[in-house]
Amino acid sequence: MIRAIHRWPVLLALALVTVLALSGAALSVFPAAERLSAPQPAAGLTVAALAERIQTAYPGVEQIRRSPSGRITAYWFDQGAPGAAVIDPATGKGMASADPNKTERWLTSLHRSLFLGDGGRIAMATGAAAMLLLSLSGAALVARRTGGWRHWFAHLRGPLAARLHVEVARIAVFGLVLSSTTALWMTASNFDLVPAGVGIPSPIAEVSGETGAALVMMPTLGGTPVAELRELSFPYPDDARDVFTLKTDRGIGYLDQGTGALLGWSDMTGWERVSETIYMLHTGQGAATLGLVLGLMALGVPIMGATGALIWLAGRRGRPRIRGNQSAARADTILLVGSEGGSTWGFAATLHAALMDAGQSVHVGPMSGFAPERYTGAKRIIVLAATYGDGVAPASAKGFLDRMKAAGRAPRVPMAVLGFGDRSFPAYCGFAHAVVAAVQAKGWPELMPLDRVDRQSPQDFARWGQALGEALGLDLKLSHQPIVPKAGKLTLVSRRDYGAEVQALTTILRFALPPVSLWQWLTGTGFARFKAGDLIGVMPQGSAVPRLYSLASSCLDGFIEIVVKKHPGGLCSGLLTALEPGDSVTAFLRRNPGFRPGRGSAPLILIGAGTGIGPLAGFVRDNKRHRPVHLFFGMRHEDSDFLYREELFDWQDTGHLSRLVPAVSRAARPEYVQDALRRDGGQIAALIGAGARVMVCGGRDMASGVADALAEILAPTGLTPAVLKSEGRYVEDVY
Amino acid sequence: MKSLLATLALTTALTLPGLAMARPVSMTTTLNNYGGDGAYLALYVTDASGAYVGSLWMAGGKSKYYEHLTDWYRATGGDTAQVNGITGASVGAGRTFEITLDLADALFDAGYTLHIDAAVEDMRDSPNEVAIPLTTSGAGTPVNGRRYVAQFAYDM
Numbered sequence: 001m002i003r004a005i006h007r008w009p010v011l012l013a014l015a016l017v018t019v020l021a022l023s024g025a026a027l028s029v030f031p032a033a034e035r036l037s038a039p040q041p042a043a044g045l046t047v048a049a050l051a052e053r054i055q056t057a058y059p060g061v062e063q064i065r066r067s068p069s070g071r072i073t074a075y076w077f078d079q080g081a082p083g084a085a086v087i088d089p090a091t092g093k094g095m096a097s098a099d100p101n102k103t104e105r106w107l108t109s110l111h112r113s114l115f116l117g118d119g120g121r122i123a124m125a126t127g128a129a130a131m132l133l134l135s136l137s138g139a140a141l142v143a144r145r146t147g148g149w150r151h152w153f154a155h156l157r158g159p160l161a162a163r164l165h166v167e168v169a170r171i172a173v174f175g176l177v178l179s180s181t182t183a184l185w186m187t188a189s190n191f192d193l194v195p196a197g198v199g200i201p202s203p204i205a206e207v208s209g210e211t212g213a214a215l216v217m218m219p220t221l222g223g224t225p226v227a228e229l230r231e232l233s234f235p236y237p238d239d240a241r242d243v244f245t246l247k248t249d250r251g252i253g254y255l256d257q258g259t260g261a262l263l264g265w266s267d268m269t270g271w272e273r274v275s276e277t278i279y280m281l282h283t284g285q286g287a288a289t290l291g292l293v294l295g296l297m298a299l300g301v302p303i304m305g306a307t308g309a310l311i312w313l314a315g316r317r318g319r320p321r322i323r324g325n326q327s328a329a330r331a332d333t334i335l336l337v338g339s340e341g342g343s344t345w346g347f348a349a350t351l352h353a354a355l356m357d358a359g360q361s362v363h364v365g366p367m368s369g370f371a372p373e374r375y376t377g378a379k380r381i382i383v384l385a386a387t388y389g390d391g392v393a394p395a396s397a398k399g400f401l402d403r404m405k406a407a408g409r410a411p412r413v414p415m416a417v418l419g420f421g422d423r424s425f426p427a428y429c430g431f432a433h434a435v436v437a438a439v440q441a442k443g444w445p446e447l448m449p450l451d452r453v454d455r456q457s458p459q460d461f462a463r464w465g466q467a468l469g470e471a472l473g474l475d476l477k478l479s480h481q482p483i484v485p486k487a488g489k490l491t492l493v494s495r496r497d498y499g500a501e502v503q504a505l506t507t508i509l510r511f512a513l514p515p516v517s518l519w520q521w522l523t524g525t526g527f528a529r530f531k532a533g534d535l536i537g538v539m540p541q542g543s544a545v546p547r548l549y550s551l552a553s554s555c556l557d558g559f560i561e562i563v564v565k566k567h568p569g570g571l572c573s574g575l576l577t578a579l580e581p582g583d584s585v586t587a588f589l590r591r592n593p594g595f596r597p598g599r600g601s602a603p604l605i606l607i608g609a610g611t612g613i614g615p616l617a618g619f620v621r622d623n624k625r626h627r628p629v630h631l632f633f634g635m636r637h638e639d640s641d642f643l644y645r646e647e648l649f650d651w652q653d654t655g656h657l658s659r660l661v662p663a664v665s666r667a668a669r670p671e672y673v674q675d676a677l678r679r680d681g682g683q684i685a686a687l688i689g690a691g692a693r694v695m696v697c698g699g700r701d702m703a704s705g706v707a708d709a710l711a712e713i714l715a716p717t718g719l720t721p722a723v724l725k726s727e728g729r730y731v732e733d734v735y
Numbered sequence: 736m737k738s739l740l741a742t743l744a745l746t747t748a749l750t751l752p753g754l755a756m757a758r759p760v761s762m763t764t765t766l767n768n769y770g771g772d773g774a775y776l777a778l779y780v781t782d783a784s785g786a787y788v789g790s791l792w793m794a795g796g797k798s799k800y801y802e803h804l805t806d807w808y809r810a811t812g813g814d815t816a817q818v819n820g821i822t823g824a825s826v827g828a829g830r831t832f833e834i835t836l837d838l839a840d841a842l843f844d845a846g847y848t849l850h851i852d853a854a855v856e857d858m859r860d861s862p863n864e865v866a867i868p869l870t871t872s873g874a875g876t877p878v879n880g881r882r883y884v885a886q887f888a889y890d891m
Contacts, residue, residue, distance in 0.1 A: 063859060099770065100857045102770075109772070118796075192797075192798055200808075200812045241785060245809075
């Protein structure tokens with residue numbers, strides 16, 4: 001629901017809000033510039049002394065104004081012609097033109113009314129209201145995503161657009177709330193919806209009718225420092241009944257031009273003060289630094305607009321239409337979906353179609369619509385649950401656990417739960433686990449034990465589908481293609497083979513960069529931009545499920561490199577390891593932003609075995625800034641499968657790689673990477689204590705062995721792999 | 736005279752539509768190209784002693800800016816009731832603004848003065864921009880304003 005509130009006003013008001021933000025950011029510069037250029041009066045200078053100086057320089061002076069920035073402007077009449085200038089308070093003489101800045105005027109009109117008068121003001125106020133709504137609903141989303149208000153600045157992971165959106169939002173939201181609230185107040189004040197009005201001094205004495213008192217002899221002017229002055233208006237030259245009008249920070253008063261006596265005074269009302277403070281907070285006039293900060297925060301709006309649109313489009317694309325959905329009461333299979341970005345709906349659609357093909361009647365709905373009393377014809381309930389943030393329910397599963405707890409006695413309908421998540425997160429499938437715990441607590445019968453799908457892996461899903469088919473006595477084939485990425489044709493340039501002599505062919509394949517269209521180049525899609533650690537997907541013939549391989553090169557290297565081990569009977573690895581230079585294969589790119597060395601100069605500890613060396617070698621190759629890198633590389637035989645041997649030694653010489661620790665499992669003294677880690681435990685602990693980042697790539701067994709070894713190594717320091725993971729300092733790419 | 740004042744008190748404005756003792760007076764105000772936003776103009780009348788008698792027209796709809804029409808604001812205490820029903824849009828720089836009102840005959844040749852206060856956002860306030868005695872002989876003779884008003888004349 002919050003998501004819907006957050007999304008629709010965005011799309012409607014995006015253009016309006018962008019204009020508001022950009023013009024506001026541009027306007028924020030002016031008060032600061034004015035503050036810097038305005039000469040400040042000497043301390044202790046009184047209005048009387050200043051007015052005297054100005055009157056000496058301009059005998060026809062009519063009005064003196066001081067802006068919140070401290071700039072003093074005088075207006076006068078000289079031989080029938082009006083004049084005005086910015087005044088240097090030290091001399092009383094003009095020093096700059098007092099004409100309003102044309103650019104500032106233009107921007108102000110654009111900013112508050114689109115040059116359209118009252119209609120434009122209402123439109124822009126609507127924009128401000130949209131901004132406020134977005135800021136508040138967005139703040140709630142950020143808190144949900146990071147796991148609560150206390151974790152407001154928690155480390156983020158995920159696709160770049162989503163991350164950037166939140167990174168900018170959680171800083172800019174403070175300024176945007178302030179700017180939009182004050183904007184709404186100012187509009188309300190403009191349409192007389194809030195009390196306003198300047199007080200009128202009530203006369204306490206009659207005008208004397210005399211003229212000619214010297215300014216310095218007027219006690220009120222002498223007692224008012226220039227810093228408090230707003231405006232001093234002089235009486236008409238020939239009108240003895242006219243008065244001096246003085247406006248200060250405290251109020252407004254009239255002074256007799258003959259005696260200098262204070263004829264009347266009115267303090268500023270509370271509403272006036274509120275209005276002025278709000279005006280200052282919004283415009284930065286009188287608070288130039290705050291204005292600049294607000295302006296900078298406003299610049300976040302176009303960034304958030306663009307990234308927000310990308311997130312929305314990605315979510316839309318990822319959500320397929322489900323055809324032939326059965327009603328909840330009549331379906332024999334209830335399929336409940338807990339999805340955040342929409343990708344789990346895709347899996348649900350695949351499962352729905354497969355079950356329909358197998359003759360089942362299926363109802364698909366969001367987990368948040370869980371209503372067991374309505375499932376009168378159900379024989380089973382299947383839950384596909386993604387996880388949001390730190391084990392939190394995703395958007396379409398809000399309230400599921402509460403409904404589950406509130407539900408009456410559990411019906412005898414068995415339930416199966418499949419979790420979707422990312423193994424590299426500490427709370428991998430955390431929400432799915434919570435669902436299973438709730439199901440068990442309720443005594444619900446279990447159709448199948450919990451299974452998990454890592455990073456939308458079609459293989460994981462197909463495997464689970466097979467198990468589901470067996471449990472249901474159906475022939476169920478789930479071939480799910482999560483997103484249909486645009487594939488390109490990759491032509492092999494060279495290959496280097498290892499391990500052929502020990503019947504374990506592993507090859508480093510290097511492909512030419514495919515041609516990139518202008519659109520791909522602009523949007524960074526396809527093979528236009530990629531980094532080592534990203535994935536390429538290859539779709540072998542006769543299978544709808546792509547196989548993913550980690551990239552060992554970045555687009556700047558000018559080639560695409562992967563490491564492939566030939567599996568006996570492996571469809572895709574067989575195809576790839578049989579390629580000869582000149583042959584080509586169809587592949588697509590999938591980003592893997594969770595597995596990047598990141599910026600910074602903290603040391604890197606890279607741990608990999610077998611083909612897992614691929615992305616790690618890519619990181620070392622890209623390490624042009626010579627960040628300290630320690631590479632632990634596990635292999636079987638030093639002679640046959642020491643992948644990248646020559647390059648690794650070269651990179652040590654050039655400073656790309658600080659230390660290389662090979663661990664050979666089939667040697668005279670067999671050793672696995674985890675053994676090598678334990679051997680160097682002291683140094684590893686010291687490096688991690690100094691902020692090092694650990695990256696692990698390779699098989700699942702190796703990764704869990706490494707995690708155990710690190711847990712032992714770190715035990716004396718009080719750190720754990722889980723803590724490192726939550727800080728984003730321990731990432732895995734495991735297969 | 737008493738009846739006039741009574742009428743003024745009743746209407747607060749000085750216009751007497753449809754009465755035999757009134758005549759249509761058209762007022763033409765041409766503004767300078769002063770290079771700013773639309774000007775707020777207050778047209779009002781004072782008597783021979785300089786006391787405020789009533790308002791004829793307010794060009795400019797936002798009452799929060801009225802304080803910048805300083806003489807008018809001081810005379811009326813910022814009372815927007817003075818210009819209820821006789822308020823129009825502000826006048827752009829370089830534009831000409833014309834209104835025709837039915838003014839009481841008694842206003843002419845009796846020492847009354849018509850004033851215009853002007854104000855423009857972010858520019859100087861200009862009270863008493865124009866001050867012109869209301870006389871039958873003065874009709875049709877344009878006068879110059881001080882800063883924003885290039886020319887003002889009334890015709891009947």
